[in-house]
Amino acid sequence: MVSHTQEEHICWGGGHHHHTHHRLELRGVSAGYNTAEPVLQDISFAAECGSTLALIGPNGAGKSTLLNALAGLLPIWKGEILWNNAPLTAQRHEIAYLPQRSEVNWQFPITVRQLVEMGRYPALGVWRAPCRHDEEIVDKALHTLGLHDLQKRQIGALSGGQQQRCFLARALAQEAHILLLDEPFTGLDVPGSEALATLLRSLAEEGRLVIASHHDLVTATKIFDKALLLRRQLIAYGSAADVMTPDNLNQTFPGV
Amino acid sequence: MNDFVQFLYEPLAQRSLWACGVIGFSNGFVSALVVLRRSSLQIGTLSCALLPGIALAILLFGLFQLSILAGAIIAGLLVGLGSLFVSRTSRLDQDTALSVLHTTAFALGYIILIGLGLQQKVDDWLFGNIMSMADTDLWIAYIIGAIAVLSITALQRPLIIALFDPRAAATMGIPTRLLNYGIFALIILVLVSSLQAVGAFLTLGLLVAPAATMYLLTDRASWLFWGGGLIGGLGAIAAFFLSYPLGWHLGATIIVVLGTLFLLAYIFSPKYGLLRGNQN
DSSP states (O other), rough: HHHHHHHHTEEEEEEOOOOOOOOEEEEEEOOOOOSSSSSSSEEEEEETTTTTTEEEOTTTSSSHHHHHHTTSOOOSSEEEEEEEEEEEGGGGGGEEEEGGGGGOOSSSSSSHHHHHGGHHHHHHHHOOOOOOOHHHHHHHHHHHTTTTTTTTTTTTSOOOOHHHHHHHHHHHHHOOOOOSSTTTTTTHHHHHHHHHHHHHHHHHHHTOEEEEOOOHHHHHHHHHHHEEEEEEEEEEEEEEHHHOHHHHHHHHHOOO | HHHHHHHHHSHHHHHHOOOOOOOOHHHHHHHHHHHHHEEEEEEHHHHHHHHHHHHHHHHHHHTTTTTHHHHHHHHHHHHHHHHHHHHHSTTTHHHHHHHHHHHHHHHHHHHHHHHHTHHHHHHHHHHHHHHGOOOOHHHHHHHHHHHHHHHHHHHHHHHHHHHHHHHHHTTTTTHHHHHHHHHHHHHHHHHHHHHHHHHTHHHHHHHHHHHHHTTTSSSSSHHHHHHHHHHHHHHHHHHHHHHHHHHHHHHHHHHHHHHHHHHHHHHHHHHTTTTOOOOO
C-alpha cells in the first residue's frame, strides 16, 4: 500500500525520459572510523536523479567510506546528507546497496527470485506476507533485467553479468531511487562491462541516481556522465568529461 | 531384543527418547544459522570453552541444577572476551592465539573440576549422558527448543537477508548487530542442551552436520531450518534405537548417524552430490 506513492516516480523499462527533481545533497560531510583523523573531510556536492556518478580516487581515498556513509552503514561525524531536503537516514528505503562481487557468498542456498524478493523487505517488514502487488514488482524487475527464465536457478549457477543483474533487479524491486554500487565493473570482461554500462545508464534515465566507486580511469568517461574525484577531500566534481583533466587527475593520484 | 522392548517401557528410556528427539531437533534447527554464517570454527571454540565455563560457574556459584546454563553463558563470555583480547593484540593471527587460549582454558577447567571431585560429572559433560538427564533437564531442553523455533521462525525474513548480505541488510534498516548477538545467544542456549546429549567434544557435530546435510539437498535457505531440525531430531532418535542393541555410547552414536547422513547426501544428492548427473 505504502509503496504505491514511491512507485509512481519511477517508470519501468519504458525507456522514455523521466525528469524528476529528486536531489541528493551532501553538506560538509566528514566521516571516518576509529582513528582521530576523519577519512572523508568536508565533502559537499549535489546530484540529481537521472545521472550516473563515478567515485574516483586511489586506494584509501575514501570511496568506500563515502559509499558507506551514503548507505547509512557508517555514521557521519559532521555535516548532513539530504535527500529532497530531508535527512537521508530517515528515508532508507530510497537506498539500494549492491555489494562487491567478491563479498557475496555465491554458494548461499538462494534462488534468483528469492534474491530479488529480498528487495521487498523495506516495504513488507518482518512479518507482512507479500501480496500480488509485491509479486508483480518482483516479476517486473526480473523481466526488466532479463532474468525471468533464470528465476529458479541458484545464484551460483549464473554468469558474472547475470549475477550482477540479480542484484540490480533486487534494487529495482526495492523501488529505491539511489543505487550504490561498490566497484561493479571489477572482474567483468569487455562485453560484460559494456552491457552493464548500458544498463546503468538506462536505469538512470528512468529516474534513478546511480553512484558507483570506479577505479578504471580510461573507461570512466565512457560509462558515467558525472565524476567525483576524491582524495579524502573532494578534488573535483562535475560532468565526467570536464572533470577528468590531467591537472585534476594529478591532484587525485599524486606520483602516478 | 526382548530386553530392549522391556527397556523401552521404562520411564528412563522414554525420557531419553524424548530428549534425543527434542535436543536433536533444536540443535539441527539452529545449525542452519551456523552453516549459513559459515561460522563453525567460531562455534568450535565456543564448545571448547564450555568445560572451563562450567568449572568457573561451579567455582562461583557451586554445583546446582542450572550450573550448565551458567557455565555456557560464562563460556560465551570467555569466547567473546578472548576474541576481543586477540583482536587487540594482533601480532598473532586469530586462529593461533585462540587455539592457545582455548586449550589452556579447557585444561584448567578440567583440573578444577577434577579437583572439585566431579570426575563422573566431567565424563558426562565431555561425552554426554542422556540417560542421566533429570526431568528438569528435559524441561530445559523443551523450553530451549521452543525458543529456538519461535524466534527463528518469527525473524526468518530479516535473518536470511542479514546472513546473505549483511551490508544491504543494514541499509534496509535491519539491525544486523542485534541479530548477531541474538544468534550467538541462541547458539549458547542450544549448546546447553546438546552438552548433556553428546558432550562438549561432540556438540559441534550436532550444531553443524544437520544443516550441512540440507545444504547439499536444497536451494532454499528457509528449508535449512526445518530440514536441519528434522535431520537432527530423527537422526538422534534413530541413534537411540541403534545404540542399545549395538551397545554403543548414545552420544557418539548420534554423531555417527548424523555424519553418515551427511556422507550419503554428499555422495548421492541429486543436485550437489558426487554422483550427480551432469557435472559442470
